Amino acid sequence: MNKTELINKVAEKTHLKKKESEEAINAFVSIVTETLKSGNDLQLIGFGRFQVKQRAAKKGRNPKTGEVIQIEAAKIPIFKAGKELKEAVK
Incomplete structure (x- = not known):
C-alpha cells in the first residue's frame, strides 16, 4: 500500500474528505518525525x-x-x- 491508497482507506473508514485524510496523515508523519528528531520515543x-x-x-x-x-x-x-x-x- 502506498500513501495515496492509505489516504483513500482513511477517508473511507472515517468518512472524512480525502484532503482532510491527507492532512491527518501528513500531520501524523510530521509529529513522529519531530518526536524522534528531538530524541524522544512515540508509543x-x-x-x-x-x-x-x-x-x-x-x-x-x-x-x-x-x-x-x-x-x-x-x-x-x-x-x-x-x-x-x-x-x-x-
Whole structure:
C-alpha cells in the first residue's frame, strides 16, 4: 500500500474528505518525525513504538574492491511492533 491508497482507506473508514485524510496523515508523519528528531520515543499501546537507536561505528567492506572501510556511527529510526499488532499479523 502506498500513501495515496492509505489516504483513500482513511477517508473511507472515517468518512472524512480525502484532503482532510491527507492532512491527518501528513500531520501524523510530521509529529513522529519531530518526536524522534528531538530524541524522544512515540508509543502507541497495542500498535507499536517508534524510537531512535544509536548504531555504533564499525568496519565494513566495499563489495566491488574488497577494501576495508570505516562505517560511521549513526542514529537510526526503528519501529517495534506491539503485542496486538504482532498477534493480528500471525
